[in-house]
Each structure stands twice: as C-alpha cells, then as structure tokens.
Amino acid sequence: MPDNDNSIPMFKGTISYEAFGNLYLNITNQCSANCVFCIRDLCDGVYGYDLRLSREPTEEEIIGDLESHDLKRYNEVVFTGFGEPTCRFDTVLHITKWLHDKGIIVRLDTNGHAALMNPGRDVVAELKAAGLDDVSISLNAESEERYNELCKPAFIGSYAAMLDFAKSSVRLGIKTRMTVVGDNDIDIEKCESIATGIGASFRVR
Ligand code: SF4
Secondary structure (H helix, E strand, C coil), rough: EEEECCCCCCCCCCCCEEEEEEEEEEECCCCCCCCCCCCCHHCCCCEEECCCCCCCCCCCHHHHHCCCCHHHHCCCCEEECCHHHHHHCCCCCCCCHHHHHHCCCCCEEEECEEEHHCCCCHHHHHHHHHCEEEEEEEEECCCCCHHHHHCCCCCCCCHHHHHHHHHHHCCCEEEEEEECCCCCCCHHHHHHHHHHCCEEEEEEE
C-alpha cells in the first residue's frame, strides 16, 4: 500500500451515547474553560462510555453515527459530552440543521462562550436559524469573580458573554435553562434569581 500522509487517522471514541431517553453527542474534547468540578479530570466518561476522542469526528462521521440510530426513539438529541460543543460551532450548526430537517428536537448544553470564540457572529441567532430547540447554559456562579475562580475561563469577559448568550436565547424563543453545580460554595438562591430574571428556568446539577 502506498503511504498516504493526508489520510485521516482512524477514529476511536464515542460519538453518541444513550441516557434518560435522549441521545447525547460527544463531538469534541476541547473547552474554553477549565472548571474545578469538570468530570474530565476525574474519569474517562459517563454511563460506561469512554468519551475521550482519539480525534474529533468529522461531520460525515457524526452523521454516519446518527444514521445508525432510530432517532425518533429519543426525546431529544443533545450536544454535550467531554468538552464544549461550540468549540466546533459550524459543526454544531450543520448537525443541528440536519437533525431539525428530520423533525428531531435538538438541545445544546453549553458554557455560553460561543460569541467569544466566534467574534463578529450572532451565534445565538445562527443557532436559532439552524433549528435549535433547547439550550442548557452553565451559569455556575452568582458573580464574575466566583465564576472565574470556579471555571477558569480562557477569555476575559466570559461571565458576561454567558449571560448575554442566555438573554439572546430567551429573546429568540429558544427554550432556555441555566444550571449550577451544587456543593461549590456558591449562592444558589442568587443564581436562581439571575436565571429567572433573564427568563430562563433553573436547575441545580
Ligand atoms: S465548561 Fe464543561 S467541559 Fe468545559 S471545563 Fe467546564 S465542566 Fe468541563
């Protein structure tokens, strides 16, 4: 066989996994934060699935994986996994549109930093246009100071960007939830008040 230096290396890892009646997508291990409570530092995956990717799956590989499932069986297909999905923002858009066109409910679990990773783009409007139904945004703290301590974001202004993401999402009619991780010495009541003040629902994970 001739050498082929341009060939894509073999993919190893879990692109999709089932839990709670949903199908979860794991499309990247990159993230724009480094949260002290991130499970990536504690284990290799969840629910028995290894979520460490040998490389990021291509869009063709993600669609190939999705096509191997009866997607109508699931309540929703959720971008989540062992990383921040919007580190691959265009892929999230393309796969969301592909799913939406098939009548599948799509949710994005996100840290809300997409605007900082994609300057000049109206990221929430693009997600809405692609057909995103639901979003779950990690609020994580009641103040920027506490957020920076807990989440160690890569970009200055991440807390404000996350709040703006949530506000735009509510304004554009995407079903919006904001979450915190309990047991992190945060003011949960204040977090709930921030979320509900924006018009989002609130959940302690
Ligand atoms: S935003 Fe999510 S994936 Fe990124 S470090 Fe925090 S918990 Fe982990």
